[in-house]
Amino acid sequence: MEPIDISSSDSDLDVEVTRESDASHTRQSVNVRTVPQWANKLGTNSRSTDDKYFPGNGNGGQLRTVNSRIANASADYEKLSSQQALKRTLPVSLEPYAPSTKSNNLVENGSSSQIHDSYGNSYHLAGPSTSNDKGYMRDYYAKGNDDDIMMYENSRNRVLPPSLMHVKSTSLPQFGGPSDSGYRSAVTEERAAETDERLVYQAALEDLYQPKVEAAVPDGLLSVPLLRHQKIALAWMLQKETRSLHCLGGILADDQGLGKTVSVIALIQMQRSLQLKTKTEDTCNHKTEALNLDDDDDNGGANLDSANQTGESDDFKPVPEVSTSTRAFSQRRPAAGTLVVCPASVLRQWARELEDKVSDEAKLSALVYHGGTRTKDPVELAKYDVVLTTYAIVTNEVPKQPLVDEDDGDGKNGEIYGLSSQFSTNKKRKKISDVSKRGKKGRKGNGRSCIDSGCGPLAKVGWFRVVLDEAQTIKNHRTQVARACSSLRAKRRWCLSGTPIQNSIDDLYSYFRFLKYDPYAVYKSFYNTIKIPISRNSLHGYKKLQAVLRAIMLRRTKGTLIDGEPIINLPPKTICMAKVDFSIEERGFYKMLESDSFKKFKAYADAGTVSQNYANILLMLLRLRQACDHPQLVKEYTSDTVGKFSVEMARSLPRDMLIDLLSRLETSTAICCACTDPPEDPVVTMCGHVFCYQCVSEYMTGDENTCPAPRCKEQLGDDVVFSKITLRSSISDDVGGSPGNSQFTDTSMVLQNEFVSAKIRAVLEILQKQCVLNSSISGSHGLADSNGTSEEGFIATTYTTVHSKSPTAGPIKTIIFSQWTRMLDLVEFSMRQHSIEYRRLDGTMSLASRDRAVKDFNTDPEITVMLMSLKAGNLGLNMVAACHVILLDLWWNPTTEDQAVDRAHRIGQTRPVTVTRITIKDTVEDKILRLQEDKRKMVASAFGEDQGGGTASRLTVEDLKFLFMV
Ligand SMILES: Nc1ncnc2c1ncn2[C@@H]1O[C@H](COP(=O)(O)OP(=O)(O)OP(=O)(O)O)[C@@H](O)[C@H]1O
Incomplete structure (x- = not known):
């Protein structure tokens, strides 16, 4: 393998990419703070074993099948091992098989049988082998075709790859002499990596031999x-x-x-x-x-x-x-x-x-x-x-x-x-x-x-x-x-x-x-042994990665079967792509934005400065994505979110410092140090780092909170996070602040809060249908508009939503996700207009408030909608009271959305779950969907899963030999 020069890194932005979903309790006091050092240098822009628990005669026996062969070659093998490998405790399974009693705590599935290997050792085999299986296996081997058989079945008759049986001459110490230290260290490193890969190979084999051992508590x-x-x-x-x-x-x-x-x-x-x-x-x-x-x-x-x-x-x-x-x-x-x-x-x-x-x-x-x-x-x-x-x-x-x-x-x-x-x-x-x-x-x-x-x-x-x-x-x-x-x-x-x-x-x-x-904990090894093979031959490269993962990862999807039975009996999940269209006004607004962005991009491309304008391009993309939700999002914030402690602190700071902070915030290249998107509701910390307000709020969890920007350990709190409006007003003594982004401060109706965008309209339409369903359960009346009359006149949409029709377990409840808190504000506005009872969860809320919101939603039958920030609410929470999830916008990687959806589709869910992904036709969202698809394919390849989450291709022993024994 070719050595890579790890000293020639060419990685991106000097912004550390962290995405913490950590919540905050904001402090209610103003701390005395020192002005950070950089502020005194304005203009520099510095930033600032228990084997006894596993005596199982099935599993342990299986392991011995492989390992005792290694033991027969152990003299050479151990000579081969690096110091690191020798330090490891070898498992009991390296010893020849001796019948042992099964642990009380382990329950094993499938029958087991004994075989003898070519070295005269006896081994116990486990697995769901039946007489039919054995016949099948015989037939299969007779045909000389084993590629598609599950590995634990066919590997019984296989021999280990030569490199596990014999020492490779290239692996033996062959130093050029005492002066040849560079060579020696390179050889040692490679040998260590090679040895470690053999351990991985062993572990992958072990894993394949023991698919269904259960432990009973x-x-x-x-x-x-x-x-x-x-x-x-x-x-x-x-x-x-x-x-x-x-x-x-x-x-x-x-x-x-x-x-x-x-x-x-x-x-x-x-x-x-x-x-x-x-x-x-x-x-x-x-x-x-x-x-x-x-x-x-x-x-x-x-x-x-x-x-x-x-x-x-x-x-x-x-x-x-x-x-x-x-x-x-x-x-x-x-x-x-x-x-x-x-x-x-x-x-x-x-x-x-x-x-x-x-x-x-x-x-x-x-x-x-x-x-x-x-x-x-x-x-x-x-x-x-x-x-x-x-x-x-x-x-x-x-x-x-x-x-x-x-x-x-x-x-x-x-x-x-x-x-x-x-x-x-x-x-x-x-x-x-x-x-x-x-x-x-x-x-x-x-x-x-x-x-x-x-x-x-x-x-x-x-x-x-x-x-x-x-x-x-x-x-x-x-x-x-x-x-x-x-x-x-x-x-x-x-x-x-x-x-x-x-x-x-x-x-x-x-x-x-x-x-x-090891050896993948060192980037160089990871690169050489995993990334390079994928780039050279993706099929084999991904198979090798699957083997590497198999040794340390257990993954089952909701589609996984055990003995032909689904892993879990969850009600089905239906995903509906709701492609809606803009209203004429919105389309006009979007077109304007789009052509403006294309022009700018073309200018960068013509000048050969695309890469230098990375952040600008991200910003343009952000604007387009936001315009798909609601044109209002594209407008600059005109309200101040940060609160009085920040305002008081800003007034006490030197004017030069305020100007510097404002310039950091207003630069078009500012990217949120937490989520790495151009910031929504941007704020700058006293230490000079820019964030989305929601993202930085996640870090403000108490008086030990520090700024997550690289190499920054400044303490965070309400008083050291400044918005543009706070800074501008403190600089100009104009308490009202200056107007927002001039490009988008026109009086067009689409830019008003009251304007109901196509996506919000679609949401209301869905909720209205649910409301009718719910009212048939409770006997109440349908969705009412602000005048208390029945809602009518939604623009007809071209999608169909399959609603869960099992109202027996209480009202149909919906979680609505958006990555932008301002979109949640706008949806909230419509909820109020239509007297829909809702709760909200976003990153600016304290943990206690979030917990309360989740509890209310899960327990109060009147509360049928939860508005959730994708950044704050996609992880961990159990929200099985909901059987409908609406995703208002697309995130770059689809797994974040999957995480969000599975708040509702998890153990405890008793009703079919409907997921509606609302996107706008003929916009940047079409392209994001394609990107998401590519990422899904990549993840599926890495895990060896088909698109539905099932196992598409299984690794065979031959695969492993091929993958590791190079
Ligand atoms: N054996 C069990 N008996 C009863 N309830 C269970 C059992 N296992 C899991 N649950 C319940 O199922 C729900 C989902 O479980 P859990 O939160 O552990 O899933 P998870 O895999 O960690 O999900 P996530 O990746 O979203 O965090 C929880 O409400 C949990 O209490």
Whole structure:
């Protein structure tokens, strides 16, 4: 493989792309703040094992089928291993098979049988093999055709690839001599990567051999029975935590609403009870285990081990117990239980699930670590079985790993927006070429600074397990949040996400890095072993990626079948594309905007300055997208959202500083540092960073909140976030502020709040129909307009909506999503006009208000509509009271929309769910739909799924041989 020059990065904008969905409690006091340094230099524009739990004669036997062959070649194999690989604890499955009793806690499906391999060993096979299967298998082999057979079936007769049996001569140490250090390091690195890939290969094989092992939770641990797919997930997670060959943990990537939270709660409970039991039974054994676990923590990422960068390894002496009663503490770094990191909007939901799904007699002690009054004492954190916190708090409390791995210059922002890499403009990434060197350096320096320099309590404990819920939050490895999460010290690491890939294959790299999944936790290896093969031959490249994922990821969609039965019996989900047309006035407005944008784009293209005008082009696209919702959105804000504390602070600031802040806000290249779109309702922080008001509000969660912009740790609060109007009025002493964007301040009717746009009209029409249905349930009358008369005269639309027709479970309720709060304002206006009872949830609201809104919507039959911000409400929430979802606008990647829709389509839903995606004909939205389709295909290829979420192509043993044994 060709080496890549990681020092020649050509990545985009020097804006860190973070999308946190973390909610805020805004402070109600004005803090005394110092003017940041940059303000004094105006004009510079600086920014600023437990194998005993898995003795299963089926599963374990299956593993042995493969691994004992490795054992026969083990002498060479072990010689081959890098130091890193040798440090790993080899699983019991490397030993020849000996019959063992099945764990009480494991239930296995399918029959099992014994076979003998070519080395004379006996193995136990499991799986749903029937006599018919066997006959079929024989026939199939006789034909010499095995490509389409499920791997766990046909691989019994296969031999391992030669490279697992023999040492490749190129892999042996062949250094050119003591002076040849560069060569030596390159060879060592390659050899380590190769060895690690073999471990991945092994794990992928293991995974294919054990498709249906279930773990049964002992009575009394949970208050609800696990569903079958959850038992399978539990068995898989227990195995990954105790016997993984590369990293302890993985990615649980089940579709939204399949119960990942509950599966993880079961995992916590199982481990806790197993370890408590083990402790009682055998204390000696427990000591041995503790040692192994320590080893693993440091092995977990030899190149990138956050442990070595954030703390001294000597300080971290965790023990395996997660129970508070048995956990031990090291002198300086307490060993804590499970840390769950999630978006703020689902923090309370997690707490509720921990309370509800655990039985009274086995309650877990849980701490919601959030808010200004949270403990500062790490020892306190270590007292709990589970600590729940938010991504924002982790970002604030944990020192980041340096940005070690460079990308390949493929234009991150371009990927985010579905644009070509030609749009890349950022050339400013810091280059560090020698990852391992830096890793070693980091051990001492960063470690000490973590212990000594007042990083938060989250970074001062060693976690038994860290779980990232909605792990796509860290999909960009460059972001502070991703780097902070990777720096948490933990024995086991989990990513939970129904949509792990959102923009590109690169998203996976961040999870691999967090998980310490070697060799892919190093960008160079990820690039060489995953990205390059995809670019050379996408079919094979994607198959290899599937294999790499298979070793650490479990993914089931709602369409997955187990033994021919659907994984879960959810009512159907119908997606309706509602293509509506503009009114004549709206079309006129849109055409004007469109031709203006085309002209500008052409000018950039003619001048060869398209890439330099990336932000301008994004802004033009934003305007077009917004115009599809309502022309009013294109107009500049004329009301001030930020509140009196900001106004008071602005009046106290020097005029020069105000002018500088305003210029940052008014520059056409300003992009929200959180969502990376041109900002809606733009505000600038005192530290000079621009955000959407909604996005920055998500970060203002208390007095420890800091600015999420790269390299900025300034504290955030109501008083340091300024709108244009506040700044202008403070500069000019004109309290009313100056008028908004002159281009769009005409008096055209389409620009008035009262104007009902085509999309809002469509929404009202849908709601009216529902209202009629609801009234037939409750006996009330239909939708009324502002005059109290029956609503008439909607412009006829050309779509049909299939409504859920099962009114037996209460009124039909609808969630309406938009990414723009101003669109929600306009819809809200219409709701009021038509006396529709609604609630609203957006990123500017406090967590308590959001929680109340969700509760009201879920429980009050009078409240039939929830207006939700896509940015704040698409994740985690359970809203099965709704059986209809309306998406008012399109986001760049379709998975964000899928997430939103699945608030309603999840376990607990009893009615068919209708999703209406409203788009406007012949606009930019047509193109976004096409982009979304491309992204869907890419995600499906990576997971080996067909478009419907089923498994389109299965990897075979031959595939794996081909993919790994190059
Ligand atoms: N075994 C179970 N018994 C009863 N209820 C369950 C069970 N498993 C899950 N649920 C319920 O189903 C709903 C969805 O589960 P959960 O929130 O864990 O899904 P998820 O996969 O984490 O979804 P998302 O990706 O959207 O966060 C929740 O209301 C949960 O309480």
